[in-house]
Amino acid sequence: MASRKASTLFLFRDSSGIEPRADAYQKQNSEDLDTNIYEQVAKPTFIACPEDIWAPRIEDDNGNAVEEMHVKTQFELYVEGFKRSTVNILDHGVILCVVCVGTFWALFAEDVAHGWPLAKTVDTQIAIVNFCFLIFFVAEQFARSVVQRKDYLFNFFWWMELAANASMILMLGPIMFPEGQYKCAAAIGLSNLDGLTAGSRLARVMRLLRVLRVLRVFNSLHNSCKHRSRVANEKAAKQSAIGKALNEKLVRSMIVVVVALQLIFPLLSFDEKNSARELTLDVLIMGENFSKSEGELYGAAMRGQYLFGGQHKLDLESMTYARNYPTLMKTVISSEALVYIDDQPASTFQGWDGNSYNAADCLSPDADDSFAACPPWIHELRCSELEYFYTEKGVHEAYWEVREQQMAYAQLNIAITIFLMVIILGMYISLSADVTFMVVQPIEGMVGLVRTLAENPNYKLEGQAKCKYETEAVRVALAKIIGLMQLGFGSAGHEIISANLANSDQATLNLMVRGKKMDCVYGFCDIRQFTDTVECLQDQVMLFTNSVGEIVHQSCHDNRGEPNKNIGDAFLIVWRPRSVSDHAKVADGALTAFRRCVREIASSRTLQLVTDVEAIHKKFGRGKYQTKIGFGLHFGWSVEGPVGSPVKVDCSYLSAEVKISDRLEAATKIYSSNILMSGQFYDLLSEHIKVGIRLIDHVTLKNGMKPYRIYADDRSNLWLKMNPRLVRIYGADIAYEQFSKIFHEGMDAFIKGDWPTAQQKLQGARDFCPKDTPTLLLLKEIKKRSIDPSTPTAPVDWKGYHDSDV
Incomplete structure (x- = not known):
C-alpha cells in the first residue's frame, strides 16, 4: 500500500452531518492524498448466515415478492390484533359476569329444584338452561385455547375447566334421557350400595370442580378491576409476571389439596350400614309367609304397618299411621303383599288418595317395569326420589320413596x-393477600422502580431506614446499586442505563449504544500545583481532592450542571440545554457556578485545614499556599455516548469543541485569570451577567486555524490588582470601569490593525492595573509582530487575530 504523508486534517463521517470545513479540503495538496481518501479502510468481510438472506422466488420478480411479504405481514398483524381483541372480549366484565352467573346456576339450580317441592317439569327447563351455559363455557374454553395457546392450552387450569364442563353433562339427564312412562328401573338398578358410595364421592368432586370455577372467575374479576384501576391511575405499578405466576400456583395448590381431601377422607372414614329397609322387607316377607289365609287381618295389618309408615295417612282398623320414614312404594313379593281391605277382593289395595287399585296391574311381576297403572301421585316423583332394594337371592325386590330425604340432602x-x-375464597384471599404483601408487592415495586429508571435514569430513589424482611433489604441494595450506577455513569450514561434496563430480554449488557449529537456548554477546571500538593499531602490527598470536588460538583449541580469526568486534578462539567431557547439559561448558570466555586474554594475552611501541614509550609512557604483552580468555558457541539469496551466503559462527550474548554483552562495560567471563556459562550450570556467580563485576546489555538475570542471574568479574578492611588482617587468601581473602557478601546484597535492607538490605550490601561497580564501580553505581541521597530504597525497580512500557544 502506498505511503501517506502526515496530515493534521481530521475527516468525520457521520449521519448527523459532522463534516470539516469546506476550505480544509481545498487546502490539501493533491500530492499528499490519493484520489480515494478512504482507500486504506478495509473492505467488509461479513458473510450473512443462510437464515439472514432472503431472496424472491425465481419465477417472481422483486416487486411481486416484496408485495407477497407485505401481504403476509399484514395478515400476521391482523391475526395478532384479532387475538388481542378476542382476549379483551373474554376478559371483559360482562363476559366474566355471565360466566359467574352460569357457574352459580350450575351449582344451585338442581339443588333448589330438588330441595323444595317443585314440579318435576321444572327439571327439563333447568336442563335446557344448563345446556345453554355448557355451550357458552365450551365456547369460551375453545376461544381461549385458540387465542392463548401458549399460556392456556393444556395447562392445569385448562384441564380443570374441561373437567368442570364435563361434570355439567351429568346435569342434562332430563334432556338426554326423558323419563316418559317413568321407566326408572334400569337407572335406579345401578344404584347398589357400593355404587352409591362411589357415585356420591364422584358427584362431590364434580360439584367441587364447579365451585373452584367460582375461584377462577373471582380471580379474573379481581384482575380486571386491578387493570381498570391501573388505567385510571398511571402511577400504579403494572402486575408483574411473578405476581401472576404466584397467584396461579396458589390457586393450583388449593385446588389439588381440596380435591385430594374430598377423595381421601371418605376412604379413611367408617360409615355404619343402615339395615332398616332390609329388615323391613324381611319382616314383610315373614308376615306373608306366616299368613294362614289371604284375608287374614293380622298379616295384612302387619304388612300395612311396615309398608305405609310414611307421611301419607292410611286408616287401618281405626288406626292412623303417619311417620317421617321412607315409604315403600312397590313390592314384588306377591300381589297381596300390600294393604288388605276387608270388603274388597284380595287383589285390590287402597292408595293414599283413597281410591282402590288393582295390584295385578301396578305391582305384578309380569307387568312392565313402570308405574303406569299406579296412582297419579306416584307419577309426580322423580327417579332420584325412588330407591331400589332387593334381597340377596334376588327373589324379592322393593322400591322406596325417598323424597323427603332427597329434599333434605339437596338443601344440605x-x-x-x-x-x-x-372457605375457599377466604383461604384464597387470605393467602393471596399475605403473598402479595410480603413477596409480590416488594418485587413489583422493584420492577416498577426499574421501569421508572428506564424512562428517567436521573430519578432519585427514596431512602429506607429499616429492613424487616429480605425483600426490603434487596430493595435497599437495589437503590444503592442504582445510586452508584448514576454516580458512575453520570448524565452522559442515561442512554446506556435506559437501554439496558428497558430491555429485559437481553441477558448481557449492551454498552455500545449509538452516540447522540448535541450542543452543550463545557466547563473544565483544574487544580493548580497539584503534583507538588500530592507529594506534600501523601495519603491526605484524597481528602483534599474530594473537598475540592464537592465544592465544584455541588456548585455546578445547583446551577443545572452535570459533572462528567473526574481526572484526579481536573473536572469536566457539562450543561445540556433542553432547547434552543434554553441556551442563555445554561450559559448564565455555568458562569454563576464557576464564580461560586472561586469564592468558596478561596474561603473553604476544610481546604485550609487540610493544607495546613508542615510539608506544605516547607514546599511553598509558611502561609503562602492557597488552593487555586483555573476554569475554562465553551459552547459547541459534541457526541454524547459510551467510550471504551465491554471491559471498561466511560460515558463522555467527544469532539474538538470539548477540548477547547480544556485549552481555555490551560490558558488561565498564561493570562493569570481564574475564569476564561470563548466568544461562543460569551455571546449566549445575558446582559446583566456580562458585567465584569472583558475581551482579552483573539487567537487561533495551537495547531488550529479557527480564531477564537477569549474573554476573562474580572469579577472572579484573584490576580487582578488595581493601582491603589487611582482607587483612592476614583473609587474601586469607577476605577475598574475606566480601566475596562480603556482596555476595550485598545483591544478593539488591536483587532482592527490600528496598533498605534492600541498601544496608547493599552498603556493607559496598564496605569490602572500595572500587573494585568492580558494588557502586558498584548503590548508584548504588538512589539513582537510590528513591522516598524519605531512605530507599532500591524503586519500586512493581519487578519485581526494571531497565533498562540494555547
Missing part, C-alpha cells in the same frame, strides 16, 4: 356448597 348440598365457596 346448598349449604355445603356455600360453605365451601366461603
Whole structure:
C-alpha cells in the first residue's frame, strides 16, 4: 500500500452531518492524498448466515415478492390484533359476569329444584338452561385455547375447566334421557350400595370442580378491576409476571389439596350400614309367609304397618299411621303383599288418595317395569326420589320413596356448597393477600422502580431506614446499586442505563449504544500545583481532592450542571440545554457556578485545614499556599455516548469543541485569570451577567486555524490588582470601569490593525492595573509582530487575530 504523508486534517463521517470545513479540503495538496481518501479502510468481510438472506422466488420478480411479504405481514398483524381483541372480549366484565352467573346456576339450580317441592317439569327447563351455559363455557374454553395457546392450552387450569364442563353433562339427564312412562328401573338398578358410595364421592368432586370455577372467575374479576384501576391511575405499578405466576400456583395448590381431601377422607372414614329397609322387607316377607289365609287381618295389618309408615295417612282398623320414614312404594313379593281391605277382593289395595287399585296391574311381576297403572301421585316423583332394594337371592325386590330425604340432602348440598365457596375464597384471599404483601408487592415495586429508571435514569430513589424482611433489604441494595450506577455513569450514561434496563430480554449488557449529537456548554477546571500538593499531602490527598470536588460538583449541580469526568486534578462539567431557547439559561448558570466555586474554594475552611501541614509550609512557604483552580468555558457541539469496551466503559462527550474548554483552562495560567471563556459562550450570556467580563485576546489555538475570542471574568479574578492611588482617587468601581473602557478601546484597535492607538490605550490601561497580564501580553505581541521597530504597525497580512500557544 502506498505511503501517506502526515496530515493534521481530521475527516468525520457521520449521519448527523459532522463534516470539516469546506476550505480544509481545498487546502490539501493533491500530492499528499490519493484520489480515494478512504482507500486504506478495509473492505467488509461479513458473510450473512443462510437464515439472514432472503431472496424472491425465481419465477417472481422483486416487486411481486416484496408485495407477497407485505401481504403476509399484514395478515400476521391482523391475526395478532384479532387475538388481542378476542382476549379483551373474554376478559371483559360482562363476559366474566355471565360466566359467574352460569357457574352459580350450575351449582344451585338442581339443588333448589330438588330441595323444595317443585314440579318435576321444572327439571327439563333447568336442563335446557344448563345446556345453554355448557355451550357458552365450551365456547369460551375453545376461544381461549385458540387465542392463548401458549399460556392456556393444556395447562392445569385448562384441564380443570374441561373437567368442570364435563361434570355439567351429568346435569342434562332430563334432556338426554326423558323419563316418559317413568321407566326408572334400569337407572335406579345401578344404584347398589357400593355404587352409591362411589357415585356420591364422584358427584362431590364434580360439584367441587364447579365451585373452584367460582375461584377462577373471582380471580379474573379481581384482575380486571386491578387493570381498570391501573388505567385510571398511571402511577400504579403494572402486575408483574411473578405476581401472576404466584397467584396461579396458589390457586393450583388449593385446588389439588381440596380435591385430594374430598377423595381421601371418605376412604379413611367408617360409615355404619343402615339395615332398616332390609329388615323391613324381611319382616314383610315373614308376615306373608306366616299368613294362614289371604284375608287374614293380622298379616295384612302387619304388612300395612311396615309398608305405609310414611307421611301419607292410611286408616287401618281405626288406626292412623303417619311417620317421617321412607315409604315403600312397590313390592314384588306377591300381589297381596300390600294393604288388605276387608270388603274388597284380595287383589285390590287402597292408595293414599283413597281410591282402590288393582295390584295385578301396578305391582305384578309380569307387568312392565313402570308405574303406569299406579296412582297419579306416584307419577309426580322423580327417579332420584325412588330407591331400589332387593334381597340377596334376588327373589324379592322393593322400591322406596325417598323424597323427603332427597329434599333434605339437596338443601344440605346448598349449604355445603356455600360453605365451601366461603372457605375457599377466604383461604384464597387470605393467602393471596399475605403473598402479595410480603413477596409480590416488594418485587413489583422493584420492577416498577426499574421501569421508572428506564424512562428517567436521573430519578432519585427514596431512602429506607429499616429492613424487616429480605425483600426490603434487596430493595435497599437495589437503590444503592442504582445510586452508584448514576454516580458512575453520570448524565452522559442515561442512554446506556435506559437501554439496558428497558430491555429485559437481553441477558448481557449492551454498552455500545449509538452516540447522540448535541450542543452543550463545557466547563473544565483544574487544580493548580497539584503534583507538588500530592507529594506534600501523601495519603491526605484524597481528602483534599474530594473537598475540592464537592465544592465544584455541588456548585455546578445547583446551577443545572452535570459533572462528567473526574481526572484526579481536573473536572469536566457539562450543561445540556433542553432547547434552543434554553441556551442563555445554561450559559448564565455555568458562569454563576464557576464564580461560586472561586469564592468558596478561596474561603473553604476544610481546604485550609487540610493544607495546613508542615510539608506544605516547607514546599511553598509558611502561609503562602492557597488552593487555586483555573476554569475554562465553551459552547459547541459534541457526541454524547459510551467510550471504551465491554471491559471498561466511560460515558463522555467527544469532539474538538470539548477540548477547547480544556485549552481555555490551560490558558488561565498564561493570562493569570481564574475564569476564561470563548466568544461562543460569551455571546449566549445575558446582559446583566456580562458585567465584569472583558475581551482579552483573539487567537487561533495551537495547531488550529479557527480564531477564537477569549474573554476573562474580572469579577472572579484573584490576580487582578488595581493601582491603589487611582482607587483612592476614583473609587474601586469607577476605577475598574475606566480601566475596562480603556482596555476595550485598545483591544478593539488591536483587532482592527490600528496598533498605534492600541498601544496608547493599552498603556493607559496598564496605569490602572500595572500587573494585568492580558494588557502586558498584548503590548508584548504588538512589539513582537510590528513591522516598524519605531512605530507599532500591524503586519500586512493581519487578519485581526494571531497565533498562540494555547
